[in-house]
Amino acid sequence: MTQAATEWKPDSWRTKQATQQVVYPDEATLERVLADIAKLPPLVTSWEVESLKAKLAKAARGEIFLLQGGDCAESFEDCRSDAIASKLKILLQMSLVLVHGMRKPVVRVARMAGQYAKPRSSNTETRDGETLPSYRGDLFNRHGFTSDERVPNPELMLRGYERAALTLNFMRALGDGGFADLHHPENWRLSFARNAELGEEYQRIVASIREAIDFVQVVAGRSMPAMERVDFYTSHEALALNYEMAQTRRVPNRDGWYNLSTHLPWIGMRTAAFEGAHVEYCRGIRNPVGVKVGPGMTAEWLEQLLDILHPDDEPGRLVLIHRMGASKVAEVLPPLLEVVRRSGKTVTWVSDPMHGNTETTANGFKTRQFDNILSELRQCFDIHAELGTTLGGVHFELTGEDVTECVGGAGGLAPEDLERDYRSRVDPRLNYEQSLEMALLIARKARQ
Ligand code: PEP
């Protein structure tokens, strides 16, 4: 029997192979925690999920553009007002730059309020001769290097649900109140562009955004409603299937099941096996679903994913996030675009220029070069244009803070600078300046 023909239930994934999960020492506590979460109110609503799906359908057609970004691994300690506000601010600023440059609306999706579970390439970590289980994200275990902290604890899923709720509560309040940044682009920090010519170009773009906002307000005689509210959707990797299952609900007057822990769950590259548990879980929910597509993806595998996750070709349902690496994308992406074209189905193509461009410096820091990230992105725009497909959005690992994790950009961050303020527990993020500059350069590319 094919996978699509078997009955789906929120827990049918348990009959499949679930990779990247943990074994809890105490099954009874796990079941109690899951029952507790299942009784708590949802974090998002089905109408928000449907409204994002409709926007993703437009992104697939090139009518709007998706900006998705946030931490690689959100931590419970990141649930602080400054960290949340600065991430939303940078996403907002980037989105305005993109709206201005691309002349189309931008839908903002934060990797936030639930990005707490991480796939790992090794089950163990060794330091100074001691070997412990790997850190798998705050939803599974703790980061400290002691055996107690690395034991998987199901109570962390309850803590994760609560932190996600607190994060979302503040995101919604900030969004409702609007942001001063929206009305005062002149306050954005552009001083990083030390090269005078580049600095002037960036200043000109920001001044032009400012004029556009003023113009709209003068014409309307007041601030437009769309300028008083800022919408953000949320997304996270649907890795911890117990956590996702406990928040999978039926909704009155709607068909089917929704994952109400986030608007846009995605399946990571390492858990995208078409016969595996993560694909099984995601096939049954009504949310739009993302799938990361790396250089190892084959035509047959992608065809299976299209059959299982996108049987009805529902607009906005499937988001394929390619992450190939700057040196491989030109070779490996076009055949996959052809596979989807041959299927006759429409997907929302998104470029994640981060995950194929990770490297380790001589002094042991995981990093990414700004130029490689930009190169993959530029190639993606060109490849889609040449093949007549649509690049519907971008997916970044970023933070609004001044961390030193990725190298390069107009600020000139060098490998020697990485130790100054490297905070990410897993992958390196673009900092505030690098993120804003990336948006400015995408906007420049889009105008060419
Ligand atoms: C991620 O987005 O943090 C991640 C692990 O990505 P991928 O599945 O593409 O490797």
Ligand code: MN
């Ligand atoms: Mn990552």
